[in-house]
Structure formats: structure tokens, C-alpha cells
Amino acid sequence: MKNASLSDLEDQPDTGNRAPAGALPVPKGFRFSATIAGIKASGRPDLALAEAPHGASAAAVFTRNRLAAAPLVVDRAHLKRSSGRVRAVLVNAGNANCATGKAGIETAESVCRELGNLLEVSPEFIFPSSTGIIGVPLPAEKIVNALPTVLSQRADSVDALLSFARAIMTTDLAQKVAAESFAVRNKEVRLVGVAKGSGMIHPNLATMLVYLFTDIEASPKQLQSALKPAVDKSFNCISVDGDTSTNDTVLLLASGKAGVKIDQPGVRKKFQLAVERVCSSLAQQIVRDGEGAKHLIRLQIEQAKSTDEARIIARSIANSPLVKTAWAGCDPNWGRILSSIGNSGIALDPGRISVFIGPYQVCCDGQAIAFDKPAAHQYMTEREYEIRIQLRRGKASLTYLSCDLTADYVHINADYST
Amino acid sequence: MKNASLSDLEDQPDTGNRAPAGALPVPKGFRFSATIAGIKASGRPDLALAEAPHGASAAAVFTRNRLAAAPLVVDRAHLKRSSGRVRAVLVNAGNANCATGKAGIETAESVCRELGNLLEVSPEFIFPSSTGIIGVPLPAEKIVNALPTVLSQRADSVDALLSFARAIMTTDLAQKVAAESFAVRNKEVRLVGVAKGSGMIHPNLATMLVYLFTDIEASPKQLQSALKPAVDKSFNCISVDGDTSTNDTVLLLASGKAGVKIDQPGVRKKFQLAVERVCSSLAQQIVRDGEGAKHLIRLQIEQAKSTDEARIIARSIANSPLVKTAWAGCDPNWGRILSSIGNSGIALDPGRISVFIGPYQVCCDGQAIAFDKPAAHQYMTEREYEIRIQLRRGKASLTYLSCDLTADYVHINADYST
Numbered sequence: 001m002k003n004a005s006l007s008d009l010e011d012q013p014d015t016g017n018r019a020p021a022g023a024l025p026v027p028k029g030f031r032f033s034a035t036i037a038g039i040k041a042s043g044r045p046d047l048a049l050a051e052a053p054h055g056a057s058a059a060a061v062f063t064r065n066r067l068a069a070a071p072l073v074v075d076r077a078h079l080k081r082s083s084g085r086v087r088a089v090l091v092n093a094g095n096a097n098c099a100t101g102k103a104g105i106e107t108a109e110s111v112c113r114e115l116g117n118l119l120e121v122s123p124e125f126i127f128p129s130s131t132g133i134i135g136v137p138l139p140a141e142k143i144v145n146a147l148p149t150v151l152s153q154r155a156d157s158v159d160a161l162l163s164f165a166r167a168i169m170t171t172d173l174a175q176k177v178a179a180e181s182f183a184v185r186n187k188e189v190r191l192v193g194v195a196k197g198s199g200m201i202h203p204n205l206a207t208m209l210v211y212l213f214t215d216i217e218a219s220p221k222q223l224q225s226a227l228k229p230a231v232d233k234s235f236n237c238i239s240v241d242g243d244t245s246t247n248d249t250v251l252l253l254a255s256g257k258a259g260v261k262i263d264q265p266g267v268r269k270k271f272q273l274a275v276e277r278v279c280s281s282l283a284q285q286i287v288r289d290g291e292g293a294k295h296l297i298r299l300q301i302e303q304a305k306s307t308d309e310a311r312i313i314a315r316s317i318a319n320s321p322l323v324k325t326a327w328a329g330c331d332p333n334w335g336r337i338l339s340s341i342g343n344s345g346i347a348l349d350p351g352r353i354s355v356f357i358g359p360y361q362v363c364c365d366g367q368a369i370a371f372d373k374p375a376a377h378q379y380m381t382e383r384e385y386e387i388r389i390q391l392r393r394g395k396a397s398l399t400y401l402s403c404d405l406t407a408d409y410v411h412i413n414a415d416y417s418t
Numbered sequence: 419m420k421n422a423s424l425s426d427l428e429d430q431p432d433t434g435n436r437a438p439a440g441a442l443p444v445p446k447g448f449r450f451s452a453t454i455a456g457i458k459a460s461g462r463p464d465l466a467l468a469e470a471p472h473g474a475s476a477a478a479v480f481t482r483n484r485l486a487a488a489p490l491v492v493d494r495a496h497l498k499r500s501s502g503r504v505r506a507v508l509v510n511a512g513n514a515n516c517a518t519g520k521a522g523i524e525t526a527e528s529v530c531r532e533l534g535n536l537l538e539v540s541p542e543f544i545f546p547s548s549t550g551i552i553g554v555p556l557p558a559e560k561i562v563n564a565l566p567t568v569l570s571q572r573a574d575s576v577d578a579l580l581s582f583a584r585a586i587m588t589t590d591l592a593q594k595v596a597a598e599s600f601a602v603r604n605k606e607v608r609l610v611g612v613a614k615g616s617g618m619i620h621p622n623l624a625t626m627l628v629y630l631f632t633d634i635e636a637s638p639k640q641l642q643s644a645l646k647p648a649v650d651k652s653f654n655c656i657s658v659d660g661d662t663s664t665n666d667t668v669l670l671l672a673s674g675k676a677g678v679k680i681d682q683p684g685v686r687k688k689f690q691l692a693v694e695r696v697c698s699s700l701a702q703q704i705v706r707d708g709e710g711a712k713h714l715i716r717l718q719i720e721q722a723k724s725t726d727e728a729r730i731i732a733r734s735i736a737n738s739p740l741v742k743t744a745w746a747g748c749d750p751n752w753g754r755i756l757s758s759i760g761n762s763g764i765a766l767d768p769g770r771i772s773v774f775i776g777p778y779q780v781c782c783d784g785q786a787i788a789f790d791k792p793a794a795h796q797y798m799t800e801r802e803y804e805i806r807i808q809l810r811r812g813k814a815s816l817t818y819l820s821c822d823l824t825a826d827y828v829h830i831n832a833d834y835s836t
Contacts, residue, residue: 065757065760065761066759066760066761066762066764066765066766066767066768067756067757067759067760067768067784068760096753098753098757099753099756099768099781099784099785099786100785100786101769101783101784101785103785133753134751134753134754134756134757135752135753135756135781135785135786136786137786245757246757246760321739321823321827321831322831325827325828325831325832326831326832328828328832329831329832331832333552334517334553335514335516335517335551335552335553336552338485338517338552338553339483339485339516339552339663339664341484341485342483342484342485342486342664343483343484344484346484347484348484349484350484350485350517351519363517363553365519366485366517366519367517367518367519367521367553368517368518368553368554368555405739405828406828407825407828407829409739409743409828410743410746410823410824410825410827410828411825413739413740413743413744413747414743414744414746414747414749414824
């Protein structure tokens with residue numbers, strides 16, 4: 001397997017285009033485009049289109065928030081009516097079309113009808129997404145007016161793909177792209193993922209839009225069974241602020257244009273690995289871009305009874321404001337970590353827990369042990385580091401990504417809608 | 419019932435002594451004291467004593483955090499061995515004696531033995547409490563060395579009570595005291611409550627120490643049945659940052675010196691109300707003093723199926739960083755409130771929810787309605803205000819107190835242990 005991902009460049013998360021144009025293998029059978037519809041107050045591009053001219057098989061995972069936004073209701077209905085086929089994805093940023101009632105659903109439908117007319121397909125082949133403020137009617141006419149422009153600029157180039165990635169951003173500081181490719185008998189299968197999301201990121205998906213494009217040939221069902229475990233290991237193992245958004249969506253589209261079928265010998269496994277790697281890279285990029293975050297913390301939960309238990313404990317740590325503010329202060333305060341584990345609801349014995357901050361063991365059997373505090377503090381000034389928790393309960397382990405809670409997070413979110 | 423509480427003075431939470439000395443009815447049968455043991459780095463008073471010279475009946479509620487601190491282990495054992503009788507409460511601030519293993523328990527025991535020797539009672543009549551940093555051995559010798567001083571200053575005065583209230587403070591900006599009294603046939607029953615706590619306050623008790631002193635005559639069992647519902651309605655209905663501490667304790671002591679028995683006609687009800695009022699006042703003072711908090715928000719959850727359900731929904735709102743930062747920005751962003759309700763795990767229909775910010779209805783049937791945004795924003799600049807949620811699911815309702823999440827909270831907690 002050839003790893004053509006952008007992971008080498010991930011250390012520069014705050015810059016613009018990070019991929020040397022040649023390095024990003026755009027899958028065959030897709031065209032991308034973006035334009036300014038005028039929804040974002042900033043005047044930046046806010047309407048993105050991804051089109052499969054010959055259609056694509058689709059699999060999707062949506063938020064578990066009961067307040068699912070209008071486009072998600074439409075997406076589910078469309079995927080059902082189209083039997084999992086998608087011609088075009090249309091994403092607007094700046095307005096979430098959420099808590100907008102029946103009118104919101106009708107608005108999303110009307111935009112799909114307009115785009116369907118222009119592409120000469122039924123509306124159920126359109127997959128709409130929205131991200132931005134909740135509870136404000138979606139300005140459908142702005143989107144409809146921008147459709148001719150966004151259609152006229154479709155291209156299968158890296159630049160077009162990156163313009164898509166930028167137009168879906170809201171509070172993101174960096175665009176998020178990852179790619180993998182692998183060869184099957186002289187043919188190349190490509191997978192590219194594009195994501196947005198920085199605040200509100202939490203298990204079960206949150207203010208996060210992820211689009212994965214591949215040219216493998218696969219049925220919607222085959223795609224779904226590749227996507228679900230990859231999402232569980234990546235996007236469901238990250239947390240920025242513990243909130244779960246109303247609009248989260250992960251969509252995987254397969255154009256089938258690579259000339260490789262997923263059920264050929266040895267292909268399924270390679271494809272699965274590629275999906276997991278791309279999801280994992282995007283998940284890391286999202287946490288790294290957490291609103292106001294200065295540190296990415298890799299929580300290693302070890303010796304749990306089950307991965308479910310490990311995930312509950314990881315979440316309890318990652319969502320504790322006291323733990324997250326200690327991380328912001330580069331403070332090796334393992335007592336707060338232990339306390340947050342005690343709050344997880346798991347009936348564990350704190351007297352068996354050990355905590356390691358990078359190479360420094362800071363707690364053994366639930367108690368203080370001598371450690372080099374200045375060195376541990378120094379280690380925690382790194383932009384990315386690891387905290388390992390051993391529970392001595394079983395054999396399950398889990399990696400969970402989180403970030404610190406900074407005063408900047410408060411500033412960003414105290415002013416968002418005003 | 420005569421309300422002699424300090425509630426009239428609660429609008430000045432950042433000042434020192436708030437009670438005119440005459441207004442605070444110190445219950446008979448108690449003496450208070452405080453001194454500097456040298457545990458707090460600040461050099462402020464950090465050792466507090468409350469003594470019932472003739473003993474007192476006791477009831478207690480402790481944290482549900484699995485990482486219960488050493489003094490709580492000792493407290494439970496002592497109350498059992500003493501059949502719910504307490505001679506003295508000894509509280510140190512600056513060190514939580516938590517995650518300190520068996521050694522921590524032995525340290526707490528040794529301090530109790532020393533104080534027991536000086537008071538000529540068995541150690542099981544001593545009730546120890548600790549608050550402060552986790553995972554650092556308790557400096558027992560500092561406490562033991564300070565015992566003669568703290569004993570020599572015992573007094574049944576208001577000043578002594580307030581010195582107790584100040585010595586148990588950690589990051590608190592204000593001491594927290596509340597009182598009630600009522601007459602029964604020319605005799606007066608007095609109840610005074612003292613509390614500490616500002617960060618980490620959350621349902622099921624958190625970095626919160628509460629001591630209630632009364633001169634009614636009651637058995638430990640009678641006290642427990644008065645205390646439990648009062649705690650559920652007050653301290654279990656507040657949230658500052660959603661974290662639950664390892665040391666939380668609510669203790670109710672009854673000296674029996676008022677000459678009034680709890681099972682005299684009509685007394686139980688009056689006493690219950692007094693306990694609930696004092697707990698409620700202290701809970702409000704704690705939230706008002708939330709670390710860095712600028713606003714106290716009274717969440718009214720209405721039309722829930724049960725109070726349990728209402729509490730789950732209230733917590734989901736009150737613990738959402740996005741909601742709390744919107745409150746910090748005085749931002750009437752009801753979408754975040756709706757989203758946090760959607761995340762509560764309750765399978766509700768968001769299309770039935772209405773949200774009111776004070777007098778302004780901002781959401782009807784899960785959708786935006788026109789409202790005076792600048793006026794709602796202006797309303798949210800008040801120090802204390804109300805947000806009301808109607809669920810249209812049932813008849814249960816609940817009042818929950820919370821506060822905003824400010825950049826100051828981050829600053830306070832990013833530097834706590836360093």
C-alpha cells in the first residue's frame with residue numbers, strides 16, 4: 001500500500017494549501033467546485049459542490065443529536081429513494097438550516113430540486129449539507145442564485161478539490177484533507193477525504209462534515225460496512241468540547257471509475273485500511289484545529305474491560321473542564337485526571353489506576369509517586385503529547401484524541417452569533 | 419417561621435463579613451474556631467474546628483465520585499462506630515488528602531486520635547474534612563501542631579462561626595453562610611449553614627463542603643431523612659463546571675440544646691423547610707461564586723415526564739461549554755440550548771420545545787420565532803436571570819442553577835496547582 005496522505009505536512013496546520021498539487025491523487029469520476037453565495041458574513045466562499053458525473057454509490061453516518069438538522073432529514077430520505085446513489089453533494093457554510101422546522105426541510109428540498117433540474121436528475125440524487133448558525137432560516141435564494149456559477153467552475157483538479165475544502169469551513173483555521181491510494185494489478189484505487197470542524201467536536205459526530213471520495217467500485221452496503229468501523233475508531237474517538245452537533249455527517253462516495261471492484265481478492269482489506277487511515281488523519285486534523293486549542297492530547301486507555309468502557313472513561317477525562325484547563329496550563333495535575341475517571345460512572349477501583357504523562361509515571365495504584373515535575377511540565381508544553389492510563393481491569397485499549405480548553409475557546413464561542 | 423437568613427445580603431457576594439453580628443442566630447451547643455496551620459501557601463487561615471461540647475447527632479451525604487478522599491472513608495467509619503454521634507468537626511483547606519492511598523487514611527486517623535486525646539474522646543467522635551489539591555500527602559504534623567491553638571480559641575460567637583467559614587475557603591471569593599430559625603412554644607430552634615465551593619460544583623456534590631448546625635433534638639436517622647431531600651433539591655441541582663469532586667460532604671449536626679424535639683407536633687415540617695431554605699441559599703451562593711462566573715442562570719425545566727428527566731436535561735444544558743460560553747457573551751443563542759437538549763440522551767421530540775429567556779420567548783415548537791434580540795441580550799447582561807424550557811412531555815418541573823463559562827475560569831484553573 002502506498003501512503004499518499006498529507007500526514008507529513010500535518011505539522012503546519014495553520015497554513016493554507018498544504019498539499020503539493022501533485023501529491024494529492026484526486027479519484028476518478030468526480031468534479032469539484034466552490035463559490036461565494038453570500039451566506040457567510042465574511043464574504044468568503046460558502047457554497048461547495050462535489051459531483052459524480054456518472055453517479056456514485058453512497059454510505060453515510062449522521063449525528064445522534066435528537067435535534068438533527070433539516071438537510072440530514074432530507075439526506076436520509078434521498079439516500080433511501082435513490083437506493084444509495086448520489087450525483088452531487090451541495091454544501092453551504094454559514095447557516096446550519098437547523099431548528100427551522102418543516103419550512104427548513106422544504107427549503108433544503110427546493111434547493112435540491114433546483115440543482116437536480118440543472119443537472120437533469122431527480123432531486124433524490126442530490127445530497128445537501130449545511131453548517132453554521134442554528135435557528136435562522138436558510139437563505140435558499142442566495143444558494144439557488146449561485147448554482148450556475150458553482151456548476152460552471154466544476155473541475156477534477158486538485159485546486160478544485162481544495163476550493164471545496166475551503167468553502168465548507170466555518171471557524172476552522174485550516175482546511176482538512178487526507179488521501180490514500182493503493183494499486184491492484186496495475187490499477188490505482190484512490191481515496192480522498194475532506195473535512196470541516198473545530199469546535200463542538202465530540203463522539204457521535206459534531207459540527208463536523210466529512211466527505212470521502214473514492215473511485216473503487218462498491219455497493220452502498222459494501223461502503224457502509226467499510227465506513228462504520230472507520231468512523232468508530234476515528235471521529236467517535238475525538239473530543240474538543242464535548243458538545244455534539246446537530247448537522248454532523250460523514251459521507252463516502254464511490255464512483256467505480258478505477259476499474260477495481262471491492263470484492264476482488266485482497267481488495268476489501270486494503271480499502272478498509274485506506275478508509276481508516278484517511279478518517280484517522282482527518283480526525284487528528286480536526287482536534288488539532290480545536291477552537292482555541294494549543295495542545296493535542298493522545299489519551300491511551302489501557303487494560304480496560306472493554307473498548308466501550310475505555311471510551312466512557314476517555315470521554316470522562318476528555319470532557320472535564322478541570323482536566324482540560326490543567327492541560328492548557330501544561331500542569332501535570334494527575335489528581336484531576338483521577339477524579340474525572342472517578343466520575344465516569346464505571347464502578348472501578350481507583351487504587352489500581354496508573355497514569356503516565358509521556359515518559360513520566362505520575363501516579364501508581366491511585367497514589368502519588370515521585371516524578372520530575374518540571375520535566376513533565378516541560379513535556380506538556382509540546383504541541384502534541386500522550387497521556388496513558390492503565391486500569392488493571394482487563395485487556396481492552398483505546399486511543400482517544402482531545403485538546404485543551406483555553407481562554408481563546410471562550411472568546412471564540414462567547415461571540416459566535418453576535 | 420422567622421427567616422433570619424442572610425439572603426437579603428446576598429447581592430454583595432464579593433465582600434467579607436456580610437452578616438450584621440446580631441442577625442446570625444448561632445445555635446446553642448456549638449463552639450467554633452479557626453487558625454493558620456500553614457497548609458495554604460497563601461498563609462491564610464486553613465484549619466477550622468466546630469465542636470459540640472456535649473456532642474451532637476449527625477447525618478451526612480458524601481460525593482458519588484469513585485475516588486472518594488481519605489477523610490470520607492474515615493468519616494463513614496467513624497459515624498458507624500459512634501452510631502452517628504460527633505463531638506468535633508476538623509476541616510483543613512489547602513490539601514484534599516485524596517489519592518493518597520492507605521497512608522492518607524492513616525494520616526487522617528492519626529489527626530483524629532490527636533484531637534480525640536485533647537478533647538478526651540475516642541477518635542470515632544471526630545469528623546475530619548479536607549479540601550484542596552489532590553495527590554499530595556497531607557502534612558499531618560502541621561495540623562497536629564496547630565490543634566492547641568485552634569482549641570484555645572473556641573467560642574460560640576458569630577465571629578468564631580465566621581472565622582470557621584473563612585478558614586474552609588479555597589478558591590472561593592466569598593464566605594458562604596445562611597441561617598433560619600423558628601419558634602416552638604417560646605423556644606427558638608436555630609439552624610446555621612456554612613459552605614465552601616466555587617469550581618467543580620456539580621450534581622452529586624463537588625469540591626463542596628457544607629456544615630449545618632442546629633440545636634434541635636433529633637436522632638441521626640431523623641436528621642438523615644431531613645437532609646437527603648434538601649440536598650437533592652439544592653446541591654444536586656447546581657452546576658459550575660460539571661466536574662464532581664472527590665471530597666464533597668454535607669454534614670448536619672444537632673446539639674439538642676434548644677429544648678425542642680423534632681417529633682413534637684408540627685416541628686418536623688418547620689425543621690424540614692428550614693433545612694431546605696438554608697441548603698438552597700448556600701447552593702445559590704456557591705453558584706454565584708462559581709470560578710470566574712459573571713452570571714447566575716436559573717434554569718426552569720417545565721413539562722418534563724419526571725423530575726429525573728428534567729434533571730438530566732438541565733445538566734445537559736448546564737454542562738455544555740457552548741451554552742455556557744454563549745451565556746458569558748450574553749448571547750441569546752437558543753440554538754445551542756436546543757442542541758444541548760438534543761444531546762441529553764432523552765428520546766424527546768425537539769419540535770415540541772419552547773425556550774424563554776426571561777420574558778422573551780425565543781423558540782416555539784423547536785423553531786425560531788421573532789423576538790427582540792437586543793432586549794434579550796440586554797436582559798442577559800443582568801448578574802442573575804432565568805431561562806425557561808417547556809418540553810410538552812409531562813407535568814414535572816425542576817429549578818437548576820448554573821453559571822457561565824468565562825476566560826477567567828480558564829485562567830483560574832490553568833494555574834491552580836503550579
